[in-house]
Amino acid sequence: xxxxxxxxxxxxxxxxxxxxxxxxxxxxGYARSRLTVADIRKQSEPFFKATPEEKLKLEDFFARNxxxxxxxxxxxSYQRLNSHMNALHLGSQANRLFYLxxxxxxxxxxxxxxxxxxxxx
Numbered sequence: 001x002x003x004x005x006x007x008x009x010x011x012x013x014x015x016x017x018x019x020x021x022x023x024x025x026x027x028x029g030y031a032r033s034r035l036t037v038a039d040i041r042k043q044s045e046p047f048f049k050a051t052p053e054e055k056l057k058l059e060d061f062f063a064r065n066x067x068x069x070x071x072x073x074x075x076x077s078y079q080r081l082n083s084h085m086n087a088l089h090l091g092s093q094a095n096r097l098f099y100l101x102x103x104x105x106x107x108x109x110x111x112x113x114x115x116x117x118x119x120x121x
Contacts, residue, residue, distance in 0.1 A: 003101050004029070009044035016061045017054060024089045029067040030081055037065045072102070073109040078117035085118065092121040 070077025
């Protein structure tokens with residue numbers, strides 16, 4: 001949504017650009033909308049303030065991004081999310097950080113599903 005494209009993705013980009021994220025960090029978006037990384041890039045990149053000299057680094061950043069569409073209250077969606085994250089470097093052994101930019105009405109369902117399906121091993 002609006003918060004992701006204007007604030008979250010640009011902030012993660014700045015951390016990546018400045019070398020403040022661990023080397024093997026991957027960013028996985030999850031929401032109900034059916035999007036691609038190209039869609040996310042098109043919507044958020046204007047807010048990055050990236051310079052022409054940062055073009056290669058920007059490509060590397062987006063190569064570390066992926067997206068999974070799913071429902072907030074559907075356990076199978078979170079199992080798909082977990083399978084996707086397990087396929088990334090270090091899989092289930094990786095540290096995972098979940099940032100929830102959600103309406104309060106779905107927090108319970110989302111945190112329950114994350115806890116049951118998506119925690120590091």
